[in-house]
Amino acid sequence: MHKKITPKKIIVIGGDGFCGWPTALHLSNLGHRVTIVDNLSRRWIDTQLGANSLTPIATVEDRLTAWTEATGKVIHFECIDAAREFDRLAALLASIRPDTVIHFGEQRAAPYSMKTVTEKRYTVDNNISATHNLLAAVTALGLDPHIVHLGTMGVYGYDDAGLEIPEGYLSVYVPGDDKRIVQRDILYPTNPGSVYHLTKSMDQLLFQFYAKNDLLRITDLHQGIVWGTQTDETRLDERLINRFDYDGDYGTVLNRFLMQAVVGHPLTVHGSGGQTRAFIHIQDTVKCIALAVANPPRPEGRVAILNQMTECHTVRDLAMLIAKLSDARVAFVSNPRNEAAENDLRVSNRTFLDLGLNPITLEAGLLEETRDIAAKYAHRCIPEMIPCVSTWTDRQQPGVVDMGDVA
Ligand code: NAD
Ligand code: USQ
Numbered sequence: 001m002h003k004k005i006t007p008k009k010i011i012v013i014g015g016d017g018f019c020g021w022p023t024a025l026h027l028s029n030l031g032h033r034v035t036i037v038d039n040l041s042r043r044w045i046d047t048q049l050g051a052n053s054l055t056p057i058a059t060v061e062d063r064l065t066a067w068t069e070a071t072g073k074v075i076h077f078e079c080i081d082a083a084r085e086f087d088r089l090a091a092l093l094a095s096i097r098p099d100t101v102i103h104f105g106e107q108r109a110a111p112y113s114m115k116t117v118t119e120k121r122y123t124v125d126n127n128i129s130a131t132h133n134l135l136a137a138v139t140a141l142g143l144d145p146h147i148v149h150l151g152t153m154g155v156y157g158y159d160d161a162g163l164e165i166p167e168g169y170l171s172v173y174v175p176g177d178d179k180r181i182v183q184r185d186i187l188y189p190t191n192p193g194s195v196y197h198l199t200k201s202m203d204q205l206l207f208q209f210y211a212k213n214d215l216l217r218i219t220d221l222h223q224g225i226v227w228g229t230q231t232d233e234t235r236l237d238e239r240l241i242n243r244f245d246y247d248g249d250y251g252t253v254l255n256r257f258l259m260q261a262v263v264g265h266p267l268t269v270h271g272s273g274g275q276t277r278a279f280i281h282i283q284d285t286v287k288c289i290a291l292a293v294a295n296p297p298r299p300e301g302r303v304a305i306l307n308q309m310t311e312c313h314t315v316r317d318l319a320m321l322i323a324k325l326s327d328a329r330v331a332f333v334s335n336p337r338n339e340a341a342e343n344d345l346r347v348s349n350r351t352f353l354d355l356g357l358n359p360i361t362l363e364a365g366l367l368e369e370t371r372d373i374a375a376k377y378a379h380r381c382i383p384e385m386i387p388c389v390s391t392w393t394d395r396q397q398p399g400v401v402d403m404g405d406v407a
Pocket of ligand 1: 013014015016017018019020037038039040041042043080081082083084103104105106107108126130150151152153223224225226227252
């Protein structure tokens, strides 16, 4: 049983996606009135790439029917392109007058954003326009929803700065004109590593401006790499199952390794695998967003920035851990990305811990994920979709396994 909450009217943009779908279900389960806005572009991109989700995902209509059958609750759906259909987005906002808008509706794969000039332009046009359309519409309509945006840890870059990455703002102390030391809180300097991450860095400036100028209440969640598939709600019916991307563009590293282990493919570590990244389980993503929804910032002109991650690991350590659990082999392949070969990473996630987040650890979640998802649906894997062939520049080579790379 969930404790009683004051129901809110919530729009979830991008609510058919990997993070958005389980979030919409969780918020509906808590008693909120949820409307999903999605243009289904993610499903269309799968078709374009010849890829699929390892888990069989139902149509939106079947998903929503299954949710009502399982819980008696109703989630509404509107097929709107937030980047290109400003008038329809604004009309929906005007009719619902939401208390909260959660914005997941962006092209989120770094390798896809680096494929060719077409995908670079699409990612920038889509992501920046969707974010700006939302902010401009809310302002023009005189609405005051709390806007919760899914940003990324990657806006900070991954260089080892010798300090714990703070939650969005960096206190700097610089000598002023009269040699007095002046203190300022600035946005932590961005250092994006892909066109996709660049759009998230640009989103930050859009939020900074609208929070200052129009006193919009905005929470930007700088999220790490999400792993896992199911949440308490998506487990209720097979038609509610969440997507599991494993292909070279959309598959994220830990889910890819889990899938590779069960289909007998060597684990594809890029370069030396010394890249340290921040991770979070999908169940914790959903919990963090509910916590953010319940704790809006005051309209004081400053964006609330929270780091949404729970553990840091190197890619190499993850591969070794999964290899040990599954007897998989590890392949150190050419790195298709232009990124540091090795980096340290320390991140503050104090706000969510203080709000009561009790993270799912890798140790606790890996076994279930392997047994109930990767192994169960391994037969759906399309082997040709496994290699990472999108390269950052002409200097990089695709991450393809040569048996000489295997350890
Ligand atoms: P996803 O691609 O599975 O979902 C995004 C959804 O947004 C899709 O359903 C897509 O159809 C929709 N969408 C895209 N552009 C749209 C538009 N113009 N109008 C309407 N709908 C649109 O991605 P995800 O993994 O669920 O990520 C959601 C958000 O979280 C993204 O903004 C991403 O940057 C961020 N994020 C994801 C991860 C991760 O590991 N998956 C980590 C950090 C941050
Ligand atoms: N990697 C491998 N082998 C693989 C795939 C990836 O070694 O088979 C490496 C990559 O080179 C990279 C690291 O693993 O160093 C992470 O790659 P990823 O694809 O798991 O994650 P990334 O591209 O950073 O993007 C994902 C989501 C994105 C989100 C981001 C959070 O797709 O939406 O914003 O994680 S973060 O990385 O913290 O910025």
